[in-house]
Amino acid sequence: MLFLETLIGGLLAGTMYSLVAIGFVLIYKASGVFNFAQGSILLFSALLFVTLHEAGVPFVVAILLTILALVLLAILIEKLVLRPLTNRSPMTLFMATLGLSYAIEGIAQGVMGATVHELDLGIDDVPIFIGDLLVSQFDLVAAVTAVILVTVLALLFNQTRIGISLRAVADDTRAALSIGINLNHIWQIVWAVAGMTGLVAGILWGARQGVQFSLSLVVLKALPVLIIGGFTSIGGAIAGGLIVGASENLAEAYIGPAIGGGITGWFAYFLALAFLFIRPAGLFGERAIERV
Amino acid sequence: MTTLSHAGNIILDVRDISLSFQGVKAITSLSFSVQRGEICALIGPNGAGKSSLLNVLNGVYTPDSGEIHYESEHFHKVHPFQAAQRGIGRTFQNIALFKKMSVIDNTLSGLSRHGRSNFIEHAFKLPRARRESAEFLERSEAVLEFLELQSHRYTMVGNLAYGLQKRVELARALVASPRLLLLDEPMAGMNAEEKQEMSRFIADINRDLGITVVLIEHDVRVTMDLSDHVVVLDYGRKVGDGTPAEVQANPDVIAAYLGAITPGSVH
């Protein structure tokens, strides 16, 4: 029973990792960028939302205003960072997003302050029984939200023009350009959508542990999640998040006590390393043949 | 130490090599042999498996089956580093130079496998490291002179003209004193004059330094003039093998490759 509860707790926490990782996958597929700033964007959006909300702006309006800000941010990033760096190495782009994360964090906390904000969504963080299993109600709500979000995204990308353009770009950038798809436009949309997944994750996570700087650190968990799931697959991101969440929780419960505990800080990375040696392209990723 | 070709002395014998990528066959049971001291040309349409074959020969790809006999050894797979150690030099179709290094540094890097001093000796500039470094520099300068590149020695290769980059790549392979040199389209993208110059260098390398050359080239006339031996590939299979004259007369080859163009025309 303890095993099952630990597993389920981990899986539910893992949905949050998945949510963050999906933002990464979207951006990686559309622009080949490993976006280290995803965590800062998450912090920025949660901070903006909670600041507006605390100032008396109604919930829905605050969400809409934050989304508007995310769209503006995406346009700025595309114009000021991505466009000048077109055709540069993935590593350069990665480092640029590292700089971006500092810039966003600096401005977000400089303007809105660095204090911890309470965020009450009206969901009690109390454990409830489902059959014989003790499960956190909050985790359950978060997981359901994540599932809804993923479904919406999947519909968006499979049914809409924008979604189809995005897939065209991801499959073959040059071909997509030749049929008149505006790449810059696609990038702006993708960064904005990735920002919105960040907003959802930020609000959920912020409600649990307060909206504060440490939210941006969730980006660090995304790397192992993506390695395990593959950089290019949304399904992989979901699976990777669940695997990391569950195994972290299990490891902390079963291995942790033997070696002093607190191993969730590094466990995911070693898991990802192990995966790299067994399946270098991740569970769902494809590996290109090296041509010389 | 060989300067002339010895009839009947085979340096490279490819036996029944097959290679596929995710189920797509790139090379199908290919066999041929190369005499020591000759220039052997691999020709065939794009996608015939020529570059893949070179990649198998120096270990970048591992064949599905078959064996390679090189000098006195035979192997199924070889690591690129071991291939270099055994004296197999290589240039690439899409130039694979070290772009942020100068011409002389690119050339010097080709001597890495001859290095005997270790990093501690390098760190403290110990006598053996100094000696070796002077010796390497001298050798590299000699090769740059041979290929008429001296005036570019401190230029970053990324800033060089395409034709010169091809030559630097040749210098990098040549400086290591290979016994077998694999050249992947050494004249691609060059004008007639540059091609002639490159042909001259290849002929000099072969004749004067006794290095066996296997090359891929699309320009039929250049190929026929330059090589002693031609192997024709089509869809990963061998369709012709012989002297340039024999190959040009071979009906299968004409059907597969030369068909559309008269021998001697520029492809």
Added chain:
Amino acid sequence: MDTHHTMNDTTILPRTGRLDAHLAPVVIKDGKSLYAWLWLLVLAAIPWVGSEYWINAIIIPFLILALAGMGLNLLTGYAGQTSLGSGGFMAVGAFATYAFLTHLHLSFPVAIFLGGLIAALVGLIFGLPSAKIKGFYLMVSSLAAQFLLEWVFVKFPWFYNYSSSATISSPSIEVFGLDISSAQGKYYWILGVVVLLTWIAINLTRSQTGRNWMAIRDMDTAAAVIGIRVNHSKILAFAVSSFYLGVAGALWVFVYLGSAGVQSFSLQRSFQILFIIIIGGLGSISGNFIGAAFITLLPLALDFVSQTLFAGMVDAGVLQNIQKFIFGTLIIWFLIKEPEGIARLLTNARSRLSVWPLRF
């Protein structure tokens, strides 16, 4: 193992005498050595010019950060392997040095050297995956190192000699007659280490070892094909890099701070070192000093500006965030405009200056 022998049996044969015309070895002209001596002179004179505050609070951390930058630059700027574990390897150097000092009672220079070696060993182990994985994937290995090491140096009290604060602190140290607790003593000590390790780094980068690294950085497949031992070279780069970082970590604790915990070597430290080399210049030795100077002086400059313009009305937290914003923006700006950092900007400016009079 005679080089002459191996070279001779494959020597290229002369034909027209062109190839055996033995050129006098070309001396790569470097007017830089004059600059180096000048710099050394300036550095040696600093204690007579600068105040004790400047030496302790600015010059010393600057030199140590430059050394750490050099460590990461050898790995990333020269060998092309990314790492976000610099902080972790600095911690290994510091804690290992502490262990040699307290448990084995070794003298400080010996302890620091051995501490560096232990860091090199740990770096080598976490560099092993580089044989199979590259790029983003390799970052996982360095992050695994960073987080595991942070955890280890908190969880196992042996490393900080069971002190209640979980920190390590320098015993009173006197080396070669220089009292290391005085500002001057510290300064000369660090200067000595930095000059020696800089000289070694320059030698390495100009040797076959350095060329192997750069070849791997520029194109590793081609490097293997021309006979470079790619995996061996990569792992060596990890070890050498971590040695530098380990020594820098030990100096950071025992000479600069005096006492510190593993928090001094968090992921933020890794980022800071990375920023030093991006701003200063990837693949440049002098760039490490420029980047470190930049990163040490920028907060002071901002502080000065806020003091004079706003009379200190901007609170420290906001100032810190402004600083963060400026760093982030600068990183992006450098990557866009001058990917080779300030070092390249200076070289360009110098060469423009040197031809300038000739244009008239």
